[in-house]
Amino acid sequence: MTTDVRVLRQHEWDGWYQNLVRAFGGVDESPEEREFWRSNVEYHRFLGSWDGEVCAGTAGAFTFRLTVPGGASVPAAGITMVSVAATHRRRGVLTSMMRRQLDDIRTWGEPLAVLVASEPAIYGRFGYGAATFQIGAEIDTSRVQLSVPAGTDEVRLRYADPVDVLDACEAVYARLVPGRPGMLARKPGWERLRVLDPESERDGASPLQCVVAERDGAITGYARFRTKLDSGVGGHNGTVTLTDLAALDPASDAALWRFLFGIDLTTTLAVRGRPVDEAWQHLVSDIRRCRPRLRDSLHLRLVDVGAALEARTYQTPVDVVFDVEDAFCPWNTGSWRLTGDAKGASCVRTADAADLALSVRELGSAYLGGVPLTALAAAGRVRELCQGALVEASLAFGSAVAPWLPHGF
Template sequence: MTDLAGSLRPATPEDWPTFSRALFDVFAEEPPRSFVDAVPAHAELDRSLGLWEDDRVVATAGIYSRQLTVPGAVVACAGITWVTVSPTHRRQGVLTAIMRRQLTELHEQQREPVAALWASESSIYGRFGYAPATWRGNLSGSVARLRLRPGVDAGAGRVDLVGVERYRAAAVGLHDRVRRFVPGNLDRDDRWWDRALRDEPDQRHGATTRRYLLHTEPDGTVTGYAAYRVKAGWTDAGEPDGTVTVEEIRSTSTPAYAALWRFLLSLDLVRTVKAPLLPSDDPLRYLLADPRALHSRPVDALWVRLVDVDRALAARRYPAPIDLVLEVRDPFCPWNAGRWRLTGHPAGGHCARTDRDPDLVVDVEALGAAYLGGESLATLQAAGRVEEVSPGAVTLAATAFRWPLGPWCPDEF
């Protein structure tokens, strides 16, 4: 394992064509030419890892430097990405070496206190201390049944189809405002907006180019935006059977949100609406006359790992006061194992080593699942991931860790 870890090294710009093709080969995908021909602007090669065997890359990994919204705060987050191991090198400790290298360096360099990833397979990352902390709703429904409640206030503003330049100019600032209040949201600088708005023809899967909406108030203030595609379809009887896929929709007010949805639900020749990345508890359900018309099939989204338990827990806020000792179990990152006294309240938190008796015994995966405020520690106790030592400690901790807004991550990476 030591020799293997030592042979991992960052990729260079000269390595990129080989490195990137190896990455896509494992995912059985054809990479966009723009991705292979030049290093993408958002890529951070100094934070990449590759395992070379002669002139072949047999394993890859990378990190994006991101800012993650957590309950009441924003923290630096290591966005783990590009993780692949060639089929020829599976079950040889390669992935373990990559995960250990990444987490150890983050800890030793005192960089991001939290790491996060989107898991291609949900059975892989738990053994490295990651746990799903947000879920995407996979929302869908029939347009015929998705009608807004009578009396829903859609405001006095207007919804316009706009070009990508106008859309971007308005959406950047609006996104930066709203993402700071929703745990699980990530920052987007110019590089990440370039990535979000890229519209490669071979990635459309038969749908239209991406279309853009802005909601504007009578005074000219933009209070909402949406991005969507339409895929035409027809039944055997010649009836229209199109599908609109809503890729993103954000607003700063309920009327703006309602107005954007009213537009999306009235598109010609469309019979089905899909919004795969929206959360299962999206407020759309409560705008509808028939809540059952909106179907949800939740799937795990952002997986979270506390790199340094003390720094991570101190970085977020707690809506209810908490003063408990947590005995953390973390065999993969032993620097986290042991007892930590966590004190917190709505204005801040503090976490430090202690020799006091524990109130709770918890594994690091449970802490990752509960970190963004969406998963209850009481639920995790029922699953055997949390052990209550002091009576009432689970209730206190579950109350303090939850957050009024459910976590949600709309940015895949």
């Protein structure tokens, strides 16, 4: 059976979106969420796979800019809303949409494609590799204390309506974007995603709350969270669920965390999706009682190997030839010489003998500096063809701070 993959038309949105909802369990989103996605959809970048009048598959690509090592903001297609109707599985629908999508991204001149995978096993065969990870925790705030840095007591905290201070909080976020690979430079309107607060998403907790940190009259950080009170025979044991936190300096950061630890009638702080190197892990008295856990986050694909590797800088000088395999995007297959350092890089085709052999998937995992090439080699996914090249390249690809995706899309 063949299906027709084509650009989504505006009048088809409702049926297209309902097919997506069905594929993800059939529970409708709130009107606020649905309207957010409708208002931000870029129809010329969204695809539908059609079996006659029936929508068999969905896929889209938001326009983003992604911070890479060195601080550059690189065009990246944010792959989103990918689904295949259960009635049309194992018929090539997903493959045909991925094929069309990557061809389009190449013509748009965007060297990277990124996504958050609902099922990570799906996307490796299309060249995506897990490039960032995130940490979650369930912190027992009745047993864990914080040791805060000097200056924390100078930070003023105040409650604020999340919507009223949205612009000020977004300005804090924007200042942080160039400093950490994996962060998204948000287009106007995307800041609203972080304050959507449908009752259906609260699970019995309070409406979204916000506290801002201030120094010298300027907002230097914020935390958004919900509280859910509970009690037992031993007293109150409510939960604080952190949804968002950002700060411009260590004292503001610590002040916000200390506030969250000390909210009355609560004994648990639930943390989701935070950077793996975040400072709170070194402020706590007992990391075990925080019950940290790791999971994958951003999956990345190099659509144009040369342009992507030239767009970032490298921690140490590097001169290496990669033998790249890319069966799905064969224009990337072949030998590439990368030369670069902390000031810039060049990556061009070459006939020289390769130093390392790998697939584009491994390049995607290593690209933001969070996954060492040495680790991928230990897993048998990178082959060293010239002694010493692996360590040299792995050190160069690293990042001083862990890459992190602040939210999905």
